[in-house]
Amino acid sequence: MKPFGYVAAKDSEHAVALLAEYGKGAKVLAGGTDLLADLKFSPHPPPDVVVDISRAADLKGIALTDAGLRLGAMVTHSEIVHSPLIAEAAPALAEAAVVIGAVQTRNLGTIGGNLITCVPSMDSGPTLLALDARVTVLGPRGRREMPLSELFVGPRRTSLAFDEILIEIVVPKQNLHKPAAFQKFGLRKGQALALVNAAASFWAPDGVFTEPRIALGAVAPTVIRAPKAEAYLTGRPVSEEAMAEAGRIAATEAKPITDFRASAEYRRDLVAVLVKRALAGAFGRVTPNQKDLAS
Known part of the structure; x- marks a missing residue:
């Protein structure tokens, strides 16, 4: 060095x-x-x-605010895994955090660092996108807030200027407790980069898909949403068939590459499977009365 x-x-x-x-x-x-x-x-x-920046106290902490669930950029993955607030309001964030690296990585690595590194296979990005998270950055010209999607520009490239830092991530108040789930597939069970990861969220009043969100990682230059699959689900009754079809549509929206770890075709197949599983996982968090209406 x-x-x-x-x-x-x-x-x-x-x-x-x-x-x-x-x-x-x-x-x-x-x-x-x-x-x-x-x-x-x-x-x-x-x-x-x-x-x-590891000593900056104002970049730490998980809290409920008037805006929603705030995560300071210096919050570690282990803190997310063990946070009672996250377990109550957004458990899918913990599902993603617990599969990041080894325990030593989770103890040191931060949510802000994971986002700013901006690798397409990041595990924190899909769930935050599926919950419409927003980020705040700080620079000499002051603060600016934007949707998380606007932070991502390309592999290892963000929209931050050289003199700006990410200071917080907020899951909007209206999306707290929104049923959501995360899925990841790698070449081994632990300490693996995702071949594909996926997250999904939706409300289900009267057993109907409402405000569905589907986000994918490791299948494009950045973490992406699957708007065609979301549009297909919107207003449809919740069913396994609809979830499977949304997975197939999302696979057509992915833009994976072939590399030494997997082919593009295999990754598209994974998208279809993981999206269906993520939707099913989210439905597992829908309240019991909504499940009865969807059955």
Whole structure:
């Protein structure tokens, strides 16, 4: 590893000031599970300085606010797994967090870092997309808020300027307790990158798909939604046949590649299966009276 400078930020405002001071030669250190690997093994030159945000208290914490369920960017995957608030209001987030890496990775890795790394196979992105999550970023020009989907630009590319940081993720208040589920398929049960992952959410008043959301990972340059599959479900009675057809439609919306881990055709088959399973998992969280209406 080649030498580089190091400075610790006191809070998010200080972090932004440091990024503005050091410019494009600076890199942000959160949990470090991705950055440290890049520093050791990347063929690219190291940063001039690493700005450590791990001590910034205003980037931490899980809380219910007037806007919804707030997760600070420095919240770790383990904190998500063990949070009573998330277990009550958005358990699918914990389903995704618990399959990220090994326990050591989950103890250090952060939700913000996972999103900012912006790899297509990230496990945190699909469920947050399926719950219409929004993010807030901070820079020298102030704060700006956007849908999570607008954060993703391409593989390892976000819409953040070099002097901006992600400070929080919010699941909107109206989507708390929305039935949702996450599915992942890898080459082994643990510590595996997803060949495909998928998340789904919907309300089911009177046993009818309402506001369905389907999100996919590892099948396009970024995590994506499947709008055609969502449109197919909207207003239909909840049934296994509708879930299966939505999976088949979502597979046509995916844009997977063939690589050494799997073929594009195999990934499309996985999309169809995992979307159906995610929808079924979400339906398993629908309240009992809604299930009776859908039977």
